Amino acid sequence: MRIGIFGxxxxxxxIAHLIVAQQAIQQLHLDAIYFVPAFIPPHKMNRQCxxxxxxxxxxxxxxxxxxxxxTSNMELKRKGISYTIDTLHAFKKRFPKSSxxxxxxxxxxxxLHEWRSPQEIRNLTSIAVYRRPGVKEKKAIRNAAAVFLHGxxxxxxxxxxxxxxxxxxxxxxLVSPAVERYIRHRSLYTRGSRKKKxxx
Numbered sequence: 001m002r003i004g005i006f007g008x009x010x011x012x013x014x015i016a017h018l019i020v021a022q023q024a025i026q027q028l029h030l031d032a033i034y035f036v037p038a039f040i041p042p043h044k045m046n047r048q049c050x051x052x053x054x055x056x057x058x059x060x061x062x063x064x065x066x067x068x069x070x071t072s073n074m075e076l077k078r079k080g081i082s083y084t085i086d087t088l089h090a091f092k093k094r095f096p097k098s099s100x101x102x103x104x105x106x107x108x109x110x111x112l113h114e115w116r117s118p119q120e121i122r123n124l125t126s127i128a129v130y131r132r133p134g135v136k137e138k139k140a141i142r143n144a145a146a147v148f149l150h151g152x153x154x155x156x157x158x159x160x161x162x163x164x165x166x167x168x169x170x171x172x173x174l175v176s177p178a179v180e181r182y183i184r185h186r187s188l189y190t191r192g193s194r195k196k197k198x199x200x
Contacts, residue, residue: 161174
């Protein structure tokens with residue numbers, strides 16, 4: 001099997017996440033792609049994330065309807081800081097005969113050398129990179145062993161969606177209808193809403 005691993009905070013999951021995942025399935029001929037929400041992302045330790053429960057529930061709703069989209073809550077169960085290398089080892093143990101593909105945004109790929117055990121990450125997986133608006137191309141890194149996914153760049157981020165909600169603006173078509181309903185019914189990301197620590 002060929003399995004994609006797509007990590008992130010997914011706070012909230014939006015349509016660009018889904019489009020990138022579908023592009024990866026088509027271009028890499030993946031049998032499945034797993035969305036893996038982080039408990040505490042190493043690069044976002046100074047930002048309080050929405051609770052793990054809400055992010056997990058939104059992700060389940062976001063991927064519904066696509067037979068090749070799956071989720072894994074291993075990082076939420078593991079708690080603590082979510083290191084990619086630990087997750088890759090867990091996937092390798094679960095799927096020992098499968099080829100693993102790590103899906104990274106271009107900005108994160110440029111910072112891969114700062115991650116824990118970057119060479120081991122490369123040894124365990126093939127890396128697939130999706131382009132991000134505003135990220136300058138770095139020739140040295142582009143010449144490294146990675147596959148760059150083809151497709152439009154999306155000027156859409158979870159931060160943008162949270163900011164729109166705080167301002168009372170519409171997020172219609174930026175997230176799936178089910179995710180939007182979940183956010184609205186629970187008053188997530190709005191002014192005065194009480195953010196809980198990840199995992200609560």
